[in-house]
Amino acid sequence: MASSSSFNKIQPPMKGKLITILSIDGGGIRGIIPAKVLEFLESELQKLDGEDARVADYFDVIAGTSTGGLVTAMLTAPDANNRPLYAAKDITPFYIKHGPNIFPNKGTQLQGPKYDGKYLHKIIRENLGQIRLHQSLTNVVIPTFDIRNLQPTIFSTYEIKNSSYMDALLSDICIGTSAAPTYFPAHHFTTIDDSSKSWDFNLIDGCVAANNPSLVAIGEVTKQALENYPDSFPIQPMDYNSLLVISLGTGCAKQEQKYTAEQVAKWGMFGWLIQGNSVPILDVFNQASKDMADYFISIVFQALHSEDNYLRIQDDALTGVTSSMDVATEQNLNDLVNIGQNLLKAQVCRANLQTGNSDPIPNGGTNEDALKKFAKLLSDEQKLRRSNTPQKNN
Numbered sequence: 001m002a003s004s005s006s007f008n009k010i011q012p013p014m015k016g017k018l019i020t021i022l023s024i025d026g027g028g029i030r031g032i033i034p035a036k037v038l039e040f041l042e043s044e045l046q047k048l049d050g051e052d053a054r055v056a057d058y059f060d061v062i063a064g065t066s067t068g069g070l071v072t073a074m075l076t077a078p079d080a081n082n083r084p085l086y087a088a089k090d091i092t093p094f095y096i097k098h099g100p101n102i103f104p105n106k107g108t109q110l111q112g113p114k115y116d117g118k119y120l121h122k123i124i125r126e127n128l129g130q131i132r133l134h135q136s137l138t139n140v141v142i143p144t145f146d147i148r149n150l151q152p153t154i155f156s157t158y159e160i161k162n163s164s165y166m167d168a169l170l171s172d173i174c175i176g177t178s179a180a181p182t183y184f185p186a187h188h189f190t191t192i193d194d195s196s197k198s199w200d201f202n203l204i205d206g207c208v209a210a211n212n213p214s215l216v217a218i219g220e221v222t223k224q225a226l227e228n229y230p231d232s233f234p235i236q237p238m239d240y241n242s243l244l245v246i247s248l249g250t251g252c253a254k255q256e257q258k259y260t261a262e263q264v265a266k267w268g269m270f271g272w273l274i275q276g277n278s279v280p281i282l283d284v285f286n287q288a289s290k291d292m293a294d295y296f297i298s299i300v301f302q303a304l305h306s307e308d309n310y311l312r313i314q315d316d317a318l319t320g321v322t323s324s325m326d327v328a329t330e331q332n333l334n335d336l337v338n339i340g341q342n343l344l345k346a347q348v349c350r351a352n353l354q355t356g357n358s359d360p361i362p363n364g365g366t367n368e369d370a371l372k373k374f375a376k377l378l379s380d381e382q383k384l385r386r387s388n389t390p391q392k393n394n
Contacts, residue, residue: 016385019221020244020378022059023214025290025314026066026207027250028180028325029099029336034248035071035091036340037313040368041246042088044375049382054084056137058378061158063141063217065206067250069177070124073170076136077128084137085127092337098123099328114326117184121175128171134160136170141217143206144176147186152209153201154216158224165193168201176203182279183326207282211289214247214297241306244381246374247294249314251339252287253323254357278324290314294358298351307350311374313367315343316358344368 024034038055045053056062056076064072074086074094086094101119133140139157146153155173159166168191176187186204193199210216221243259280264271272281294312301310321327322335348370349358364370 016381016388017242018244018377018381019225019242020059020061020381021214021217021221021246022055022062023212023217023245023247024062024064024068024071025213025248025250026064026068026177026180026205026211028067028183029095029103029328029333030250030318030322030325031067031071032092032095032333032336033251033315033340033343034068034313035088035095036337037248037344037367037371038071038075038088039092040344041371041375044372045379048375048379052083055088056084058382059138061139061141061217061221063143063213063220064177065143065209065211065213066178066180068213068248069142069206070174072140072142073128073136073174076138076140077131077170078135078137082137092340096333096337099333100330103326103328105329113181113185114183117175117179120178120184124171124174128169128174131170132167133157133170133173134167139220141213141220142173142177143210143213143216144173144201144203145206145208146202147204148200148202152206153203154209154220156220158220163193165191165197165199167191172201176201177206179203180205180207180325181282182273207289208285209289210293211285211287212247212249212291212293214245215293218243218245218297241304241309243306243309244374244377245297245301245310246371247297247310247312247314249290249312251315251318251323252290253318254287254316295351302350311348311367311370312350312358313343313370314349314358315339315346344371 042053042055045055045058054075062072062076064070071091074091075084075088077085079085098119102123103115106114133155134157136157140155142155144153144155145151155166155168168189172187172189178184179187181204186202188200188202190201191199206213273279297310298312301307318339321332322339344367346367347360348364348367350361352359
């Protein structure tokens, strides 16, 4: 189990044979969908290792963007007993309880963001308090975008040792990565580095940079491996056999025809910003970011015959308001819970390199089957690490 006081929580190479990565997409209220998947995964881990098992105990790094960043913080922030603040089963009730207040039912606004964010900020502050990035129970990677510098800002526990100014409050990081343009206001805060220098952050939603943060997480792990264990780390250049990656999507409406070229050709500024419950320009950027990350990882893992080490769970067939980021009616919340539960029963899919679509894997089983297999791999990896850790003499 990772130490909450360690800046570099990745296990030395001789203690195991895998580097384990969990990634959670952005998607607003649709965070309920991966929450149901995580609940199932944690329940399988508990069957293997006892009821105290938590997701954060099994992953070298957990990455999340926007709503995925909030879920990441909930899974990895320590409580008073230095255990995860939330069990996976508690995340869906959190969304159901607070969703209607985070996304109150209101009409479209032409000036200012749709929501003032006050309730969201309040509930994040209350839950995460003064917990800082370095206190997370395993490595964390949360993408944001600095609107002042027009560049991605990646909050990563791997970087704190050399960049102390990145050790921000988890609450500030979560508010920043969730500040979706047109939905919530941008977030400004400052940090102080080891030399007492002040650093400013002017953040908007991390979806602008990496709505699917799995590729960012792999990059952070690889960078850390090369810097700290150049000779003995299990990851060699382009060796993906040592990576075990679970990437969880928040669903999309790819199979529902959204817009046509004829329709879009008539849009001006407001047309790209407002179409019913959607913001088309954000839909385009967010979906492109998700697909490109999945597409690239799928290509590399398949080319290196490591495809069984990568699991992407995503529902591409959302319809109507279920594909919205902010519809938090009782009906839609219940629908999203059902979608998450049904996704577990769906067949495992993999990116088709010819069409770009996700196709079911013949004889690949269901996502439940795959998660059971991955839970066993994760459990075995932890047992191997414990057996290879020298015991301290009394």
